[in-house]
Amino acid sequence: MTIAEPTVETAGRDRILDEAASLFLKQGYEAASVRRIAEAVGMQAASIYHHFNSKEDLLEVILHRGLEVMTVAFDDASTATLGAPGRERLAAHIRAHLAALYENGPYTATHVTTFRTAPENVRTTIVPQRDAYEALWTTLLNDLLTSGVLTPDTAVGPARLMLLGGMNASVEWFDPQRGSLDDLAHLITRQTLYGLSNPLKN
Amino acid sequence: MTIAEPTVETAGRDRILDEAASLFLKQGYEAASVRRIAEAVGMQAASIYHHFNSKEDLLEVILHRGLEVMTVAFDDASTATLGAPGRERLAAHIRAHLAALYENGPYTATHVTTFRTAPENVRTTIVPQRDAYEALWTTLLNDLLTSGVLTPDTAVGPARLMLLGGMNASVEWFDPQRGSLDDLAHLITRQTLYGLSNPLKN
DNA sequence: AAGCCTATCTAACGAACGTTAGGTAGGCAA
């Protein structure tokens, strides 16, 4: 058990995390000042430091939480599609990753957009958990490869990077208010598996 | 007069742009201070302001240049593949965009990574040129669609977003020092056209 | 030789930054 039910104690802390993650997502880590985060929460900048040791600490917690949201989504998709056909399993995991990006708070999207330029010590702390998440995808794609769902000459490493990169890149253009997440998931799944080429014309 | 041949005059200015773009790429726009940029160039911070009006101005010039590099690469690919088969034309333009990202200075990569969180007035200034570049891709994909190279039910808008997003996302993991750009271009072209699915197993 | 222009410098400005010290008010426990 990692996530407690929201109590009065954690409410203030979680409010700070929510607003900080949203601001980091919109403006970037450096541009979002502690004072602006505090203002969004409705408190003074100094009060942030009752809950977190530093601004870097705040970012670290947010990046970890974003990764946790992804990982939980992935695991849920795995158990939900145990024994299902390969393409269905892939579709479910793609949909799960996109749901983590757009339907479970700003944490995953913030992770995706701010990790690359995060302070080095923060990045270093996050890397193991990040590797673990990527390993989940490697295992999934390897399963699909050995079961014959993917072309035998598929390079799993690059395929994983392109798939995750493609999904994450959607934060640049996909607006969950305007588009359906199911449509997006279907689009990416279809394009990943079958591509754009017209099979009738070669 | 907009672009002069490189003289001793513009050399200092271009040095500043190079170092600034590299730092913006590595650390982000806000984290890279004018003093650090000046230090990388080998001058004092105040000297930057002999060449640029403000830090925002510096970013704006860099973003524009990144877009110009992309556009020139696209146009070169277009003229180089006039009358060529559709898939070859697509491959050439993918390769051109990736070359702009990795082989023509840090400008295009910096554009891709910093545009989303750039100050709003800077973003506003850039948008028209950005729309023009995306329109080039829309035209190309529409050509491929009407000539039957792409599946008739291809949605060109999302396809363009996914293709550009996928290529741009490679800046997160592709290292031009370690990997071949031709390999990357081939990988993305192949995956875009044909996907990962094993055609022998449905 | 005189004057100007370009490119840089030193020095400093006010503002904003992350952060700390110390205080206060309210709830819970003894």
Added chain:
DNA sequence: TTGCCTACCTAACGTTCGTTAGATAGGCTT
């Protein structure tokens, strides 16, 4: 009722930020 603990506050710290003013040194023009 007293005392403590949590969650905030006000005030301020030293640092760094983007930026400006003004000086200087070297080269080109006349």
